Amino acid sequence: MGCKVWANKGNVYITKGKASRYPCMVAHTDTVFDFIPQEHLQVYYYEDKVFGVDTRTSTLTGLGMDDKIGIWIALKMLEEQDHLKCFFPHAEEVGAHGSAKATMSFFRDVAYCIQCDRMGNSDLVTEIYGTKICSDQFLNDIGGLMGKFGYKPSTGALTDVYQLVINGINKSCINTSTGYYNPHQMDEYIEARDIFNTLDFIRSILALLGDKTYDLPRSYSKHAPYATRSYYTPACSKPAQAKQDNNTWEVYNCCSGCGHYTVIVDDYFTLCQACYDQYYADLFFTYERRARQGVKKSSSLEL
Numbered sequence: 001m002g003c004k005v006w007a008n009k010g011n012v013y014i015t016k017g018k019a020s021r022y023p024c025m026v027a028h029t030d031t032v033f034d035f036i037p038q039e040h041l042q043v044y045y046y047e048d049k050v051f052g053v054d055t056r057t058s059t060l061t062g063l064g065m066d067d068k069i070g071i072w073i074a075l076k077m078l079e080e081q082d083h084l085k086c087f088f089p090h091a092e093e094v095g096a097h098g099s100a101k102a103t104m105s106f107f108r109d110v111a112y113c114i115q116c117d118r119m120g121n122s123d124l125v126t127e128i129y130g131t132k133i134c135s136d137q138f139l140n141d142i143g144g145l146m147g148k149f150g151y152k153p154s155t156g157a158l159t160d161v162y163q164l165v166i167n168g169i170n171k172s173c174i175n176t177s178t179g180y181y182n183p184h185q186m187d188e189y190i191e192a193r194d195i196f197n198t199l200d201f202i203r204s205i206l207a208l209l210g211d212k213t214y215d216l217p218r219s220y221s222k223h224a225p226y227a228t229r230s231y232y233t234p235a236c237s238k239p240a241q242a243k244q245d246n247n248t249w250e251v252y253n254c255c256s257g258c259g260h261y262t263v264i265v266d267d268y269f270t271l272c273q274a275c276y277d278q279y280y281a282d283l284f285f286t287y288e289r290r291a292r293q294g295v296k297k298s299s300s301l302e303l
Helices: 066-078 136-141 144-148 160-167 192-209 273-293
Strands: 001-009 011-016 021-028 042-044 047-052 058-061 085-089 110-118 123-128 153-154 171-179 189-191 240-244 247-256 261-264
Touching: 021 066, 021 160, 021 192, 042 273, 066 085, 066 110, 110 160, 110 192, 110 247, 136 144, 144 192, 160 171, 189 192
Parallel strands: 021 085, 021 110, 110 171, 123 153
Antiparallel strands: 001 011, 011 085, 042 047, 047 058, 047 189, 123 171, 240 247, 247 261
């Protein structure tokens, strides 16, 4: 396909064609589930649904469609488009560590980013943890397509495009529902019709926007997550402030985890880097433990 492919720190970067600006597809390569040898993994198709069974235990198992579907859609677009960039980071499920260490020079000539890493069939995530990740102009320009394919603006949770915005990509990003359900649970399944609807939606966005650039002004979280603060956190009296240094923004505040007045890397929970790393390490451990044990559809995650 005439692609330039390179890897750095576990992340994969692909550029197809020569252009002044490129749309960019994003999809993470890790999953919360343990690897199951092919001979022990049975994939079942029931009507429009697809799900997996571990034949060693005769129990349901997740297929890791978060984010295998996103990878598939990105590769389909790479196959179809003349000019496109793809970013495949690792370690999204443990706190978007791959994206946090992304080589940001790769994105200097990116026009906008699209990630397909959201459950369901109708969400188009434009805001995460109170931070806008796409411009009003971008949303306005694809409004007709959103109506046609059944998407609506939504808030979302941590994923790679959010981390890229925090890194300072300064380009509009979105994350779309992709057709998987019950993510991170053993009864995960996909709806084929929703996957192909997403594929057609993304294909239509690229056809409509091409390489038009959608800048994203720097912004901060609109609200402070007071409800997430620990009453046992040491007091910190210095006021929140922000500064600009070498064209990157550093937000200073009192970390809700350790109480230190320092650089904040997670606006939602107001965490410093050390507490951020520990929180998502604990979260991943819980996911892994429950994936091994199996979880019910109605169960919720508790740390």
